[in-house]
Amino acid sequence: MKRAPAETDFLVIGAGVAGLRAAIELSSAGRVTVLAKREVTESNTQWAQGGIAAALSDEDEIGLHLQDTLNAGDGLCNAEAVKVLVGEGPERIEELIQWGTEFDRNGTKLAFGREGAHSRSRILHAHGDSTGREIVRALYAKAKTSPSISVCEFEFSTQLQIAGGRVYGASLIDEAGETNQIAASAVLLASGGLGQLYRSTTNPLVATGDGVAMAFRAGAEISDMEFIQFHPTALYLKNAPRFLLSEALRGEGAYLRNSEMLRFMPKYHEMAELAPRDVVARAIVHELEISKMQDPVVYLDLTHLNARHLQERFPRIYSTCLLYNIDITTDLIPIRPAAHYSMGGVRTGLDGRTTLPGLYAAGEAAATGVHGANRLASNSLLEGLVFGARAGKAMRNELQQSNRLPAKTSAPVSARNEADAEKAIREIQDLMWQDAGIVRSGAGLKRTMERIKEIGPALINPQSRRGWEAQNLQLAAALVTRAAFARQESRGAHYRIDFPAHDDVHFCKHSVIRGESVRFE
Ligand code: SIN
Numbered sequence: 001m002k003r004a005p006a007e008t009d010f011l012v013i014g015a016g017v018a019g020l021r022a023a024i025e026l027s028s029a030g031r032v033t034v035l036a037k038r039e040v041t042e043s044n045t046q047w048a049q050g051g052i053a054a055a056l057s058d059e060d061e062i063g064l065h066l067q068d069t070l071n072a073g074d075g076l077c078n079a080e081a082v083k084v085l086v087g088e089g090p091e092r093i094e095e096l097i098q099w100g101t102e103f104d105r106n107g108t109k110l111a112f113g114r115e116g117a118h119s120r121s122r123i124l125h126a127h128g129d130s131t132g133r134e135i136v137r138a139l140y141a142k143a144k145t146s147p148s149i150s151v152c153e154f155e156f157s158t159q160l161q162i163a164g165g166r167v168y169g170a171s172l173i174d175e176a177g178e179t180n181q182i183a184a185s186a187v188l189l190a191s192g193g194l195g196q197l198y199r200s201t202t203n204p205l206v207a208t209g210d211g212v213a214m215a216f217r218a219g220a221e222i223s224d225m226e227f228i229q230f231h232p233t234a235l236y237l238k239n240a241p242r243f244l245l246s247e248a249l250r251g252e253g254a255y256l257r258n259s260e261m262l263r264f265m266p267k268y269h270e271m272a273e274l275a276p277r278d279v280v281a282r283a284i285v286h287e288l289e290i291s292k293m294q295d296p297v298v299y300l301d302l303t304h305l306n307a308r309h310l311q312e313r314f315p316r317i318y319s320t321c322l323l324y325n326i327d328i329t330t331d332l333i334p335i336r337p338a339a340h341y342s343m344g345g346v347r348t349g350l351d352g353r354t355t356l357p358g359l360y361a362a363g364e365a366a367a368t369g370v371h372g373a374n375r376l377a378s379n380s381l382l383e384g385l386v387f388g389a390r391a392g393k394a395m396r397n398e399l400q401q402s403n404r405l406p407a408k409t410s411a412p413v414s415a416r417n418e419a420d421a422e423k424a425i426r427e428i429q430d431l432m433w434q435d436a437g438i439v440r441s442g443a444g445l446k447r448t449m450e451r452i453k454e455i456g457p458a459l460i461n462p463q464s465r466r467g468w469e470a471q472n473l474q475l476a477a478a479l480v481t482r483a484a485f486a487r488q489e490s491r492g493a494h495y496r497i498d499f500p501a502h503d504d505v506h507f508c509k510h511s512v513i514r515g516e517s518v519r520f521e
Helices: 017-026 062-072 079-098 131-144 210-218 247-251 277-290 307-313 315-323 380-395 418-435 442-455 465-486
Strands: 010-013 032-035 149-152 156-163 166-173 179-183 186-189 228-235 255-257 298-301 333-342 345-347 359-361 511-514 517-520
Touching (some): 010 017, 017 131, 079 380, 131 149, 131 380, 156 465, 186 210, 186 380, 210 359, 228 277, 277 333, 418 465, 465 517
Parallel strands (some): 010 032, 186 359
Antiparallel strands (some): 228 333
């Protein structure tokens, strides 16, 4: 296995869509080292099913994609970021196609699916429901053609190296627990999300908020952490993972039914099953609360749809559900919402620049404000592509500007054993699910904030990979709860029972955390 070198020109932390796209942009400017925490095939991108949204069909317009994104964001999107996303998206996708991405087609024309809160069918998909996997395959193949890009797997970045206020590298820990440092002219955090903060999540095990935690520890500004998106439909079965059941299923006409087998979404929103995700997730929570079942679930019903079409359009979902004895063409699928995506992250401008010189962020790890309070379905792969490319372009200029320093070892923090880290992670996941999930209250958030503080870094072993993950999750949990407690209103994915309405006067703003302060601007 390739170990990370001691020095590179550009360091890219994360090998999902944002990291790989940035690396390709950087490859003509110098040596690029891309670090993957596990295999390249283990990222949130890899698990993205539904697709990638772009106004590319004859019936669509960039202005409509813009409006749908703004509407889903519930008043909080950074309109400039949205313009960049929807405006540059089509070109980035054309480029992906040139690089060999095989999107599904009807004959020779691209096939477009529908998802929640979109006014047009504009979701490109690949191999039915493996869109993220196909995009990573094509980007990785393209990256491998460049001799200046090295991809190092199983290199987990733990700390940013900083001197004189400038980020100049990172500390790493490999699979065997050996530590190492790498110095670079500029560092990109493209390390994905933090779904593992919650007991139920669609995210893989690697999604432990590493980017946001590293950036915060280094002194960067963090934004919009209170906005966690819960995907309405994750498989809910004992002894089965919370496998994502793509929103594209509802785009094809699937219904949601409650324990009495009644379709309930029409009574919550005019778009019924295709309402924005936050609306559907809250409606499901309400139906679960009023259900008389012991361990309540609601159901996704596809039984009225054409069986052969479902098998062809959703081969991965069909075969995965069969493993659990569910035939999606004939059986109702038990589901509940699960943590899916973080709208917040490391605060950046439109070129990925964070508030720390030398540090950039892109994709789910970043917060440009593009998603506002609730991300529109299938805008996240697009975000990774568009803002990954932009960050790569901006980083090229750092090569001349930086005054690179040798990497240093960071001081070790107190050691505890691995079991303590596991125990801390489980407790954090339970607390967050209970009090910082789909429905929140000031009292619950306060309780969780206090307990999270007690769990604190001192209880966690930061000298093993799992210890670092525990510490990152503890920090990410503190950031989410602090922002959620401070936002005394409900908006998008952040719902407070003690403040159920919007408060545009005080809170139609982004939360920003740096050190001990939380402000809204
Ligand atoms: C899905 O397929 O439902 C997930 C797509 C997304 O999160 O945008």
